[in-house]
Amino acid sequence: MKIVVLVKEVPDTYGDRKLNLETGLADRAASDTVLDEIGERALEVALSYADGHADTEVVVLSMSPEAAAATVRKGLAMGASSAVQLVDEALVGADLGLTAEALAGALQHIGYDLVIAGNESTDGSGGVLPAMIAELLDVPNATSLNSVEIAEGEVRGERASDHGTMQVTATLPAVISITERLPDARFPNFKGIMAAKKKPFETLSLAEVGVDAETTEASRSIMISLAEKPPRTAGTKIVDEGDAGERLAEYLVQNRLA
Amino acid sequence: MTDYPADSILVLLDTTPSGALTKSAAGLLGAAAGVGTPVALIVAAGGEQLASDAAALGAARVLVAEPTELGAQLTVPVADALAAAAELVRPDAVLVSNSIEGREIAARFAARSRSGLAVDAVGVSRDAEGVIAHHSVYGGAYNVDSAVTWGAPVITVREGAIDARAEAQPVSIERLEVAASARRAAVIDSVDEAVVTSSRPELRGAAKVVSGGRGLGSEEQFALVDQLADVLGAAVGASRAAVDAGYVPQSYQVGQTGVSVSPQLYIALGISGAIQHRAGMQTAKTIVAINKDADAPIFEIADFGIVGDLFTVVPQLIAALEARKA
Numbered sequence: 001m002k003i004v005v006l007v008k009e010v011p012d013t014y015g016d017r018k019l020n021l022e023t024g025l026a027d028r029a030a031s032d033t034v035l036d037e038i039g040e041r042a043l044e045v046a047l048s049y050a051d052g053h054a055d056t057e058v059v060v061l062s063m064s065p066e067a068a069a070a071t072v073r074k075g076l077a078m079g080a081s082s083a084v085q086l087v088d089e090a091l092v093g094a095d096l097g098l099t100a101e102a103l104a105g106a107l108q109h110i111g112y113d114l115v116i117a118g119n120e121s122t123d124g125s126g127g128v129l130p131a132m133i134a135e136l137l138d139v140p141n142a143t144s145l146n147s148v149e150i151a152e153g154e155v156r157g158e159r160a161s162d163h164g165t166m167q168v169t170a171t172l173p174a175v176i177s178i179t180e181r182l183p184d185a186r187f188p189n190f191k192g193i194m195a196a197k198k199k200p201f202e203t204l205s206l207a208e209v210g211v212d213a214e215t216t217e218a219s220r221s222i223m224i225s226l227a228e229k230p231p232r233t234a235g236t237k238i239v240d241e242g243d244a245g246e247r248l249a250e251y252l253v254q255n256r257l258a
Numbered sequence: 259m260t261d262y263p264a265d266s267i268l269v270l271l272d273t274t275p276s277g278a279l280t281k282s283a284a285g286l287l288g289a290a291a292g293v294g295t296p297v298a299l300i301v302a303a304g305g306e307q308l309a310s311d312a313a314a315l316g317a318a319r320v321l322v323a324e325p326t327e328l329g330a331q332l333t334v335p336v337a338d339a340l341a342a343a344a345e346l347v348r349p350d351a352v353l354v355s356n357s358i359e360g361r362e363i364a365a366r367f368a369a370r371s372r373s374g375l376a377v378d379a380v381g382v383s384r385d386a387e388g389v390i391a392h393h394s395v396y397g398g399a400y401n402v403d404s405a406v407t408w409g410a411p412v413i414t415v416r417e418g419a420i421d422a423r424a425e426a427q428p429v430s431i432e433r434l435e436v437a438a439s440a441r442r443a444a445v446i447d448s449v450d451e452a453v454v455t456s457s458r459p460e461l462r463g464a465a466k467v468v469s470g471g472r473g474l475g476s477e478e479q480f481a482l483v484d485q486l487a488d489v490l491g492a493a494v495g496a497s498r499a500a501v502d503a504g505y506v507p508q509s510y511q512v513g514q515t516g517v518s519v520s521p522q523l524y525i526a527l528g529i530s531g532a533i534q535h536r537a538g539m540q541t542a543k544t545i546v547a548i549n550k551d552a553d554a555p556i557f558e559i560a561d562f563g564i565v566g567d568l569f570t571v572v573p574q575l576i577a578a579l580e581a582r583k584a
């Protein structure tokens with residue numbers, strides 16, 4: 001079984017995240033970057049399956065600037081067998097459509113039985129890429145899964161839907177995405193970090209995966225304006241001296257909020 | 259063949275498993291009416307019955323489809339219906355709810371038709387070149403507008419974000435035939451619809467929200483959040499720590515990886531105010547926080563902050579509000 005896990009480098013959400021007001025791109029220098037937590041959980045799903053099934057190959061795939069290589073390597077340290085990074089100048093500022101085409105192209109190049117992604121990233125939080133990629137590859141999307149059961153030839157799980165849950169099954173090859181209900185990822189240990197240095201790390205360009213970023217056949221979404229909102233400021237802060245509940249009631253009533 | 263207005267906006271309306279329109283319909287049709295003529299697509303068994311609901315919410319025309327694999331396969335049958343509707347209507351934009359089901363249908367349709375896709379819009383407008391989507395990103399820190407290079411944009415609209423409502427229209431129904439794309443799809447084995455037993459407002463789009471965090475301490479003690487919410491007529495939310503601790507289901511989670519809310523009033527009880535929580539609520543008009551830690555970051559954005567024990571402050575607040583009501 002060959003499992004490809006989609007991972008992404010994102011600004012660390014524990015710090016401030018900035019957009020560059022001139023380019024409209026995430027300002028990578030303004031915040032620390034980390035492997036997206038949901039991608040780590042997706043990798044954990046693959047690794048825990050591999051723990052019990054020796055003939056499993058786990059590949060991490062990331063479309064990212066070259067500088068993200070160190071972050072992608074964390075996936076190797078956690079236990080993935082190999083990593084593929086899709087790097088291309090033409091992907092800077094790529095919209096969802098181009099991103100999906102590039103990742104689908106890379107997946108075809110790598111080969112896969114199962115693709116595992118997070119349901120949504122913490123920065124773009126589009127939540128659409130897994131289904132777009134499934135469409136482009138003509139495979140099923142079993143997405144937004146709270147639980148995952150990988151079997152021979154199929155994958156099953158509980159889908160968190162809008163009005164409850166569903167049990168869904170997809171025949172492999174398939175694309176699945178997982179929610180943060182799945183367990184936290186393991187930490188890379190010393191042995192893993194050392195082993196990661198010797199694992200295959202391939203860098204691919206768009207041309208190598210057969211995608212043309214400039215094609216006019218696809219319509220692209222573009223940012224036409226960007227403005228920063230003034231940050232919120234703190235208002236009144238009181239320390240409870242036995243009457244804070246009364247005072248809050250008064251505040252709410254005065255402001256017509258109660 | 260029927261003619262559709264040149265400024266048609268195709269709106270896919272979500273339905274619940276038990277076959278009603280979801281609450282997002284009013285906002286979607288309201289947004290569409292602001293930029294063109296709303297043409298609704300309802301993909302459901304017995305969709306005709308829902309057509310009059312859609313017309314009442316502003317759909318000038320209603321297309322009803324029931325693809326063969328509907329309910330048996332995930333995403334693909336509705337994406338096929340949306341593709342057929344877009345082919346027929348040739349709209350200026352396609353609006354879909356940014357729900358879990360909606361955004362994946364939009365995703366498949368956009369990838370298939372190679373349309374520009376804009377997600378999680380909080381508004382739409384139109385300029386000389388076409389329909390523009392407005393987004394609020396990084397937890398509301400930035401406003402971003404997006405357009406597409408050509409053709410009709412596919413836009414998913416954040417649930418509860420649109421206040422505009424369209425005028426009711428006379429009912430005009432057309433049945434849409436859908437040719438199956440034969441794309442491979444996942445199979446839906448069963449559906450477990452969550453029964454809504456609560457009379458409380460829904461979190462998305464609620465005017466008031468009372469949220470509880472880890473500071474509530476237990477599932478039983480979380481009832482205090484419910485009590486305050488009921489006195490205020492508010493929806494109930496929670497932090498991820500409260501969800502992880504099992505006090506409430508995941509659907510209550512407010513924040514970056516939960517629901518984004520923009521209510522008139524947001525009350526945070528026993529929530530520290532981690533940046534990922536703030537990302538889902540900091541665009542609220544008025545924020546109130548009760549936390550026993552004077553240094554909790556939630557106070558940096560609170561209009562009214564109380565440093566105190568929520569288990570003494572909240573019961574007093576409830577009593578004071580009830581006394582005023584009586």
Ligand SMILES: Cc1cc2nc3c(=O)[nH]c(=O)nc-3n(C[C@H](O)[C@H](O)[C@H](O)COP(=O)(O)OP(=O)(O)OC[C@H]3O[C@@H](n4cnc5c(N)ncnc54)[C@H](O)[C@@H]3O)c2cc1C
Nearest residue numbers: 471472473497498499513514515516528529530535550568
């Ligand atoms: C990728 C990622 C995504 C995330 N997404 C989300 C998200 O969507 N939503 C979210 O909420 N979090 C999210 N988080 C988690 C977030 O970082 C915090 O861990 C979480 O918000 C903390 O919840 P809390 O404030 O309830 O708990 P804590 O941080 O533990 O805070 C509890 C607070 O309660 C106070 N308290 C305790 N007892 C009392 C009392 N008796 N009276 C008054 N105050 C009391 C304490 O002083 C403390 O400030 C995410 C994290 C990551 C990494």
